[in-house]
Amino acid sequence: MRMHNPPHPGEIIKTLCLEPLGLTVTQAAAALGVSRKTLSAILNGRAGVSPEMAVRLSIAFGTSSESWLNQQTQYDLWHAERRRKQLRVAKLAPA
Amino acid sequence: MRMHNPPHPGEIIKTLCLEPLGLTVTQAAAALGVSRKTLSAILNGRAGVSPEMAVRLSIAFGTSSESWLNQQTQYDLWHAERRRKQLRVAKLAPA
DNA sequence: GACGAGTGTAACCTAGAACGTTACGGGTCA
DNA sequence: TGACCCGTAACGTTCTAGGTTACACTCGTC
Numbered sequence: 001m002r003m004h005n006p007p008h009p010g011e012i013i014k015t016l017c018l019e020p021l022g023l024t025v026t027q028a029a030a031a032l033g034v035s036r037k038t039l040s041a042i043l044n045g046r047a048g049v050s051p052e053m054a055v056r057l058s059i060a061f062g063t064s065s066e067s068w069l070n071q072q073t074q075y076d077l078w079h080a081e082r083r084r085k086q087l088r089v090a091k092l093a094p095a
Numbered sequence: 096m097r098m099h100n101p102p103h104p105g106e107i108i109k110t111l112c113l114e115p116l117g118l119t120v121t122q123a124a125a126a127l128g129v130s131r132k133t134l135s136a137i138l139n140g141r142a143g144v145s146p147e148m149a150v151r152l153s154i155a156f157g158t159s160s161e162s163w164l165n166q167q168t169q170y171d172l173w174h175a176e177r178r179r180k181q182l183r184v185a186k187l188a189p190a
Numbered sequence: 191g192a193c194g195a196g197t198g199t200a201a202c203c204t205a206g207a208a209c210g211t212t213a214c215g216g217g218t219c220a
Numbered sequence: 221t222g223a224c225c226c227g228t229a230a231c232g233t234t235c236t237a238g239g240t241t242a243c244a245c246t247c248g249t250c
Contacts, residue, residue, distance in 0.1 A: 017187075017188070021187060021188060023187065024224090024225060024226085025225075025226065025227090026224090026225065026226080028187070030185075031184065031185040031187050032184055032185075033182060033183045033184050033185075034209075034210090035209075035210060035211075036225095036226085036227095037209090037210080037211085037227090037228080038208075038209060038210080040226075040227060040228080041208090041227095041228090044227075044228095046228095047207075047208065047209095048207075048208085050175075050207085050208065050209090051168075051171040051172050051174070051175035052175050052178070052182070052208090052209095053208090054172065054175065055172075055175050055176060055178070055179050055182060056182055056184045059179070059182065059184040059186060060184050060185060060186060060187045060188070061187060061188045062186070062188050065172060065175070065176060066169075066172060069168050069171070069172050070165070070168065073146075073164050073165065073168045074161075076146040076164070077146050077149065077150075077160060077161060077164050079146070080145075080146035080147050080149065080150050080160070081150060081160060083147070083150070084150050084154070087128060087147070087150060087151055087154065088128045089126065089127055089128050089151045089154040089155050090125075090126040090127075090128075090155060091154060091155060091157070092112075092116060092118065092123070092126050092155045092156060093112070093116060093155070093156045093157050119195085119196060119197085120196075120197065120198095121195085121196065121197080129238080129239090130238075130239060130240075131196095131197085131198095132198090132199080132238085132239080132240085133237075133238060133239080135197075135198065135199080136198095136199095136237090136238095139198080139199095141199095142236075142237065142238090143236080143237085145236090145237065145238090147237090148237090
């Protein structure tokens with residue numbers, strides 16, 4: 001179980017991909033084949049990395065699509081876990 | 096890169112959780128706190144495992160929510176990768 | 191054969207995410 | 221001032237997750 005808030009994948013894209021290459025949001029969006037708005041939303045944490053976007057990132061930046069999507073999964077899961085106590089679920093097979 | 100079609104998480108829930116415990120879909124849905132329709136859709140591959148559902152499964156069956164959601168991620172990614180060739184994306188940082 | 195349980199699923203709803211285009215206002219800098 | 225980049229608001233479409241209700245099917249069992 002992770003203790004701290006995992007960073008949104010958008011931050012990682014910005015700091016590890018765009019900034020080192022000196023890319024603007026407009027340039028990167030064009031390269032990825034999505035609108036500037038779509039990329040902007042991801043970079044600012046207002047949208048998630050979809051499976052298709054993960055593949056796009058892997059093509060553009062040469063990393064694995066799995067790693068991109070896993071980052072999003074961890075981020076989503078961390079927020080879902082915060083509401084674990086609010087879920088009314090019966091234990092069927094106690095550990 | 097996975098070669099073969101990964102199984103949908105619904106199949107795993109059915110064969111590894113419901114059947115060993117002799118649970119009906121109706122019983123399991125009630126325990127999970129979702130409608131019978133919702134669980135049925137997941138079991139038959141017509142819906143995915145959401146982050147919240149992954150937490151529900153982890154409570155009911157004592158496994159980690161991460162493992163449930165990762166299975167869904169791998170499934171989604173496999174299908175997204177099949178369309179990799181159709182995406183028009185420029186390579187920005189060739190490996 | 192009749193009946194109830196379990197199941198799949200169709201029809202309807204809401205909410206939200208992921209896309210798109212267009213357009214506007216605020217920076218920064220030559 | 222003008223050019224460029226950025227965030228974002230407003231509008232749209234499409235898809236997914238979730239709900240309720242209702243129907244038809246397949247089983248056992250009585």
